[in-house]
Amino acid sequence: MPNPPIPLILDVDTGVDDAFALMLAARHPDLELRAVTCVAGNAAVDQVVANTLYVLDTAGAREVPVARGAARPLLAPPHDAGHVHGPDGLGGFARPSDRRASSLSAVALLRQELLRAIGAGEKVTLVPLAPQTNIALLLRTYPEVAGGIERIVFMGGSASGGNATAAAEFNVWHDPEAAAIVLAACAELSIPVTMYGLDVFQRVTVDGDDAARLRELPDPAAQLAAALIDQQRALFGLETCRIGDAGAVCAVLDAEGLGVETFPVRVEVAPGLARGQTIVDRRTWTGDHRAQAKHVQGQGMSSYSATPAAPAATVDVALEVDAARYAALWLSAFGV
Ligand code: RIB
Ligand code: CA
Secondary structure (H helix, E strand, O other), rough: OOOOOOEEEEEOOOOOHHHHHHHHHHHHHOEEEEEEEEOOOOOHHHHHHHHHHHHHHHHHOOOOOOOEEOOOOOOOOOOOOOHHHOOOOOOOOOOOOOOOOOEEEEHHHHHHHHHHHHHOOEEEEEEEEEOOOOHHHHHHHOOOEEEEEEEEEEEEOOOOOOOOOOOOHHHHOOOHHHHHHHEEEEEEEOEEEEEEEEHHHOOEEEEEHHHHHOOOOOOHHHHHHHHHHHHHHHOOOOOOEOOHHHHHHHHHHOOOHHEEEEEEEEEOOOOOOOOOEEEEEOOOOHHHHHHHHHHHOOOOOOOOOOOOOOOOOEEEEEEEEOHHHHHHHHHHHHHH
């Protein structure tokens, strides 16, 4: 008896690589894409909604509901990534969809789908590929949805330096408070977490030959993917293009292709050069941890700020990836 497809929900800021992730999530037979929620990040949230609808149209996934979420981070001002994804967020290839977004907000759609899963005795894998503003609002507003979450596999953070800044990865940097709240909520609600960060995100690539093969297919999603690959290659002056967020969907499909280690993880929210950094605590001696806890609590402060000491989340941090295996898995969404 084959295993039933894995139910998942993506939270996106589409985004070139969010588009790659949507194509795989919508098409792979071992996945069941239940919903997609949108948040401001790479582009403004209304552009993200339009891009997401369009990409799902090209992938033949017009039945998947799409909902609009937070238009800005919880506290910080928004900073788009138009310099990477283009002013339209889709490399200049954005097109309108004749579909409309759900009348529900992102948090309401997430709540609906997760409570529905609980009612059906199922658990859904939640895949945030963007700033975690929607996810923070969801878990703080409706903690009871935790019973419908199998695991959160998020693209974000890094154990080894940033991209938005020298220290911080873009999704966490864009809304550090949201990322800190999500990690704290996952610790409190016992939601397993995998961090698909820059340490692996930057290694999984496809190239110009792959784009040429995709371009030959009579498949609008393959045509769009090829155009986006070549736009990114030209932008960075490289022969290769990262599949980016799509790697996190690969991690849901094929956990064996990822090497993870479990560490306490915190988010720096204080102003300064390290704001938005994911502090992956790789110290092995518990004596150091005990000493820090005594020091921090002795000051009545948490590692986040002057609030009651919030426990670090225990996170499965991805440090190794079989890049060729994940690139091939992504390309399989187009039958190549
Ligand atoms: O740092 C990379 C992340 O930021 C990706 O999710 C990309 O789409 C942008 O959102
Ligand atoms: Ca993204």
